[in-house]
Amino acid sequence: MPGFLDLPLEIRNYVYDLLLWEELDKPQFRGVMVVKEAYIKNDLPLRCYRGLLPVCRQIHSEVKKGIQHMVASKRLIYDMTMTFSHGRPYFSLTWLRFPALSPTINHLSIAIDLRTREPLRDSALGPFIPHEHELAHLLEDSPESFAGQLFNYIPILLKCLANLLSHGNPNFAVLYTECMTLNLRTPTKAVGSSGNGFNPISMCRRVPVDREEARKLHATMQNTLKAKSKGFKAFDARDCDRLVPLIQVGSLRFATEGRVWAEGHNLVLARDHFQWLRY
Structure with a gap:
């Protein structure tokens, strides 16, 4: 019976493409309460192609070439959604x-969903609707704001990816993300099921907030993102050889519903925080 390597290279490449281009079967919505590398690694949807890498040197080389082809064609894209719920910790x-x-990521795309008036618990004895000051605390500039949580999670995510890439590969030195986009989506609010009116006990679906409320919420979130990014320190580009591995982002973009409204260039991860490269 012929083995996998007895198949023509064209067929083997087709198998690799099927594994690499396969869509995630069922994206899972996971609550994140503690941001640590072990938990982030556990949530990564690592693909089944990785089982081929230790089979033999030839298959390892062929799979790696398939990944390099994805990068060359600008289609190695990580896409995720982070949801922040008003009233949930x-x-x-x-x-x-x-x-x-x-080692090269073409695009890291992070959609930012905001859920307003999210009940913490549904109980006939005491339904809980969060206060407006809790929404302000989530959106306005503070270490606990959505932006603070974003820029706490993303560096550890990139460090986790770098550690996975360096495992068994002494030549790995650089993780480069060509573009990272943080995209604000239209906030949603909870509404009651049909026939029950606005009953927090029976909330079962979400709808977009009205246009004016969305505009105000987005304005606050944009200001917070601007303040957070302006607070990044400067890092001397001549000292990049001291960063092992070097984790760099070529372009950081802020967008609302896909429309880019701010952009910065050349971020590095130094001392667990993003810093702007200074040349």
């Missing part, structure tokens, strides 16, 4: 696309 995470581990 954690954010939620959903991976939508995670094709392969690679």
Whole structure:
């Protein structure tokens, strides 16, 4: 019976493509209360192609070439959603696309969902609707704001990816993300089921907030993101050789519903925080 390597290279490449381009079967919505590398690694939707890498040197080389082809064609894209709920003490995470581990990531796309008036518990004795000051605390500039949580999670995510890439590979030195986009989506609010009116006990679906409320919420969130990014320190580019591995982001973009409204260039991860490269 012929083995896998007895098949023509064209067929083997087709198998690799099927594994690398396969969509995530069922994206899972996970609550994140503690941001640690072990938990982040556990939530990564690592793909089944990785089982081929230790089979033999030839298959390892062929799979790696398939990943390099994805990078060259600008299609190695990580896509995820982070959901922040007004009234809940954690954010939620959903991976939508995670094709392969690679030292070069073409695009890290993070959609930011905001859920307003999210009940913490549903109980006939005491339904809990969060106060407006809790929403302000989530959106306005502070270490506990959504932006603070974002820029706490993303560096550890990139460090986790770098550690996975360096495992068994002494030549790994750089993890480069060409573009990272943080995209604000239209906030949603909870409403009651049909026939029950606005009953917090029976909330079962979410709808977009009205346009004016969305505008105000987005304005606050944009200001917070601007303040957070302006607070990044400067890092001397001549000292990059001291960062092992070097974790760099070529372009950081802020967008609302896909429309980019701010952009910065050349971030590095130094001392567990993003810093702007100074040349």
